[in-house]
Amino acid sequence: MSGGYIAIDWGTTNRRAWRMSAAGEAEASLKDGRGILSLTPDAYPAEISAIRAQLGALPVIAAGMVGSNRGWREVPYVDAPAGVDALAAGCVTIKHAAAVLVPGVALRGAARADVMRGEEVQVLGAIAAGLAPADALFCQPGTHNKWIATEDGRVTDIATALTGELFALLRGHGILAGMLDGAVADGAAFQDGLARGAGARDLTVALFEVRARVLLGRLAPDDAAAFASGVLIGADVGARDDLAGRTVQLLAGGALADLYAAAIRQCGGTPVTLDSERAFAAGIHRLWELTR
Amino acid sequence: MSGGYIAIDWGTTNRRAWRMSAAGEAEASLKDGRGILSLTPDAYPAEISAIRAQLGALPVIAAGMVGSNRGWREVPYVDAPAGVDALAAGCVTIKHAAAVLVPGVALRGAARADVMRGEEVQVLGAIAAGLAPADALFCQPGTHNKWIATEDGRVTDIATALTGELFALLRGHGILAGMLDGAVADGAAFQDGLARGAGARDLTVALFEVRARVLLGRLAPDDAAAFASGVLIGADVGARDDLAGRTVQLLAGGALADLYAAAIRQCGGTPVTLDSERAFAAGIHRLWELTR
Numbered sequence: 001m002s003g004g005y006i007a008i009d010w011g012t013t014n015r016r017a018w019r020m021s022a023a024g025e026a027e028a029s030l031k032d033g034r035g036i037l038s039l040t041p042d043a044y045p046a047e048i049s050a051i052r053a054q055l056g057a058l059p060v061i062a063a064g065m066v067g068s069n070r071g072w073r074e075v076p077y078v079d080a081p082a083g084v085d086a087l088a089a090g091c092v093t094i095k096h097a098a099a100v101l102v103p104g105v106a107l108r109g110a111a112r113a114d115v116m117r118g119e120e121v122q123v124l125g126a127i128a129a130g131l132a133p134a135d136a137l138f139c140q141p142g143t144h145n146k147w148i149a150t151e152d153g154r155v156t157d158i159a160t161a162l163t164g165e166l167f168a169l170l171r172g173h174g175i176l177a178g179m180l181d182g183a184v185a186d187g188a189a190f191q192d193g194l195a196r197g198a199g200a201r202d203l204t205v206a207l208f209e210v211r212a213r214v215l216l217g218r219l220a221p222d223d224a225a226a227f228a229s230g231v232l233i234g235a236d237v238g239a240r241d242d243l244a245g246r247t248v249q250l251l252a253g254g255a256l257a258d259l260y261a262a263a264i265r266q267c268g269g270t271p272v273t274l275d276s277e278r279a280f281a282a283g284i285h286r287l288w289e290l291t292r
Numbered sequence: 293m294s295g296g297y298i299a300i301d302w303g304t305t306n307r308r309a310w311r312m313s314a315a316g317e318a319e320a321s322l323k324d325g326r327g328i329l330s331l332t333p334d335a336y337p338a339e340i341s342a343i344r345a346q347l348g349a350l351p352v353i354a355a356g357m358v359g360s361n362r363g364w365r366e367v368p369y370v371d372a373p374a375g376v377d378a379l380a381a382g383c384v385t386i387k388h389a390a391a392v393l394v395p396g397v398a399l400r401g402a403a404r405a406d407v408m409r410g411e412e413v414q415v416l417g418a419i420a421a422g423l424a425p426a427d428a429l430f431c432q433p434g435t436h437n438k439w440i441a442t443e444d445g446r447v448t449d450i451a452t453a454l455t456g457e458l459f460a461l462l463r464g465h466g467i468l469a470g471m472l473d474g475a476v477a478d479g480a481a482f483q484d485g486l487a488r489g490a491g492a493r494d495l496t497v498a499l500f501e502v503r504a505r506v507l508l509g510r511l512a513p514d515d516a517a518a519f520a521s522g523v524l525i526g527a528d529v530g531a532r533d534d535l536a537g538r539t540v541q542l543l544a545g546g547a548l549a550d551l552y553a554a555a556i557r558q559c560g561g562t563p564v565t566l567d568s569e570r571a572f573a574a575g576i577h578r579l580w581e582l583t584r
Contacts, residue, residue, distance in 0.1 A: 069507075077508075106508055113504040114497075144467070144500065160500040162467070169461040175436070175454070202531035203495050204524075205406075208436065208452040212405040215361075216369075216398055232496075239494035 006051060006058045007284040010066035011035050011118060016277075019055040024285030026277075030054055036071045044072040048097055061288050063102035063280075064118030067092070077106035077115060083154035084124050084283070088290035100291050102284075107158045114158040119146045122251050122276050125283020127153050131274050132249045137242070140251040140276070141260045143168070145236055163236040164256075167229060176210055182225040185255070186262045189223035193230020194266050198238030206231045233263045243269035251276040298343060298350045299576040302358035303327050303410060308569075311347040316577030318569075322346055328363045336364040340389055353580050355394035355572075356410030359384070369398035369407060375446035376416050376575070380582035392583050394576075399450045406450040411438045414543050414568050417575020419445050423566050424541045429534070432543040432568075433552045435460070437528055455528040456548075459521060468502055474517040477547070478554045481515035485522020486558050490530030498523045521551065529555035536560035543568040 003022025008015060013035040018026040030051070039047065048060055067075035078090040082105045090103035104117030119140050126132040127150065134153040140146040143164040149157035171180040184190065196206050210228045213219035219227055237243070237260065248264045250257055250273045261271040295314025300307060305327040310318040322343070331339065340352055359367035370382040374397045382395035396409030411432050418424040419442065426445040432438040435456040441449035463472040476482065488498050502520045505511035511519055529535070529552065540556045542549055542565045553563040 107504075108508060108510075112497075113501055113508050113510055115504045115507055159494065159497045160504070161494070161496040162499050163496050165466045166458075166496060169465055173461055173465070174457045199493055201491055201493050201527070202451065202453070204453040204455050204458060204528060205404075205451045205531065207454050209405055212399075212407045212452070215407055216400060216405050218400075218405055235493070236496060239497065 004056065004058050005288055006055050006060045007281065008060060008062035009118060009280055010062050010064040012037055012065050017051050017055060018281065019058065020285060024281065026281050028055055036065045041072060045097055048099060060099040061102065061284055062099060063121045063284060067101040067103060068117055073101060075101045075103040077104045080105050080107045080158065081154040081156045084128065084286050084290065087120060087124065088287050091287065091291045102287055105155050105158065114160050116146055116158055116160065119148060120155055121283035122279040123148050123150060123155060125281065125286065126249060126274050126279035128286045129279065129282035131279055136249050137246060138249045138251055139260060141256045147240065161236045163232050167232050170207065170228065176228065179210065179214060179221065180225040180228055182222045184226045184229045186258055187226060189219065189226040190230040190259065193227040194234035194263055197231035197234025198267060200235055203235045229259065233259055237263035237267050243267040247272055249274055251279065296348065296350050297580055298347050298352045299573065300352060300354035301410060301572055302354050302356040304329055304357050309343050309347060310573065311350065312577060316573065318573050320347055328357045328360065333364060337389055340391060352391040353394065353576055354391060355413045355576060359393040359395060360409055365393060367393045367395040369396045372397050372399045372450065373446040373448045376420065376578050376582065379412060379416065380579050383579065383583045394579055397447050397450065406452050408438055408450055408452065411440060412447055413575035414571040415440050415442060415447060417573065417578065418541060418566050418571035420578045421571065421574035423571055428541050429538060430541045430543055431552060433548045439532065453528045455524050459524050462499065462520065468520065471502065471506060471513065472517040472520055474514045476518045476521045478550055479518060481518040482522040482551065485519040486526035486555055489523035489526025490559060492527055495527045525551055525555045529559050539564055541566055543571065
């Protein structure tokens, strides 16, 4: 295992770890729910030991919320525009644990502020691996959907939308609770929702319409969740006015990627689905090389 | 008490009842938390008896969610455009209880659907009492803010925004929970939020910015709630493109009315605060006269 290391994508609720070869190839991995919210700061040395017991006694490089003020140790954000070099320069080494923590990226624009931790590794890795061009627009759906623009291989813009979180809050609580338990797929109800939500300035009115449409017999109760999801994803994607004729690099898989792909197409963009795990491996390996 | 009656505004979580004179003057009242969510359909006769024990053995007319499918008995919506006559024609009498239930109003537009139950009595009452003109725009903030347009004394448009509910959900759950416990008043942070939210198509991005601004030291933690409230109310009010130079009839009082008034002014409108209790009394009295 000479020259190998362990790479960790350590998020809020989940983490994944890979044993990487010196050449940057993933050789073994583990995935569990021990995200930072389930850990106190003093728990990390033991967590690292447990990961080494499974993957090998190797140095560690970790990205994601592990470097936040709720994680192991706070690693200051690097400011956008930021490329791999700036990210590597901002890494913090915890010597006693033979571990490197990767910083996040902050957008301190005149009009807007935003932050991310972890997604930048996938984005810069996708470019490093040739999966995406150096000037690109990435979309990484999830509880919080991240839009990330790059120019010349550097992150230049970040916009985080609470889309997934709002859907979960509305499904679990409030006036729409109990109405949003149906399946969500790219069908007629989802498309109707997309059309209602895309470009809407009255998102909260559109959300109440889920209830009104069901009460007035215009929306089948089983379709309410798909319609509401369409409204929210439509508002998220439709808020961008830069999608027409543009390729969007989608860092996701599964059902959620399908829904965002449909919304991107509806707004005139062309979605391309990337292998986010491969992108992360490429990005973290580049950072590993630069911080050795 | 000859010719007198009891008027009830019976909502989801609260109810108010007034003993009304034959001339429509409120003579006594009660207010409690026995809204429809705390009652089963078979509980209403006993509830009415208890109200009569306090206010007098008089016939009853009740408006609000009491006529919904979760209330005492479902009273079908009357369709907009709807004036007092249509509302009176849609009332349902429960003879054994000597009670009249007022219907709600439904908007079945080509593009939009919306509903209300209870607010229409205040709106039509405000017009009947001369508090507002027959062609007007009303705003009734609350958990769900209702925008109601009237023409020639009839309700022609309804838009319900989930503004207050979203604020409560974000304060109680998710990534912003714990950040939104500060005071909300019309100060600099609220105005910054208004400016960010008004007309925004990216409301869910603006909401994540609350967190990013605090993390990056651009927003004091104590100001986060006021900023977030400004974003949400700004989006609600700013979604309307018909406020410039227009008077908005505000059916609310207290702190929430102040916040909406500030947002309406920022969007070029002129808020006028109405006495919503007086408006309800005038509306329910008109309906009482028409249904006797």
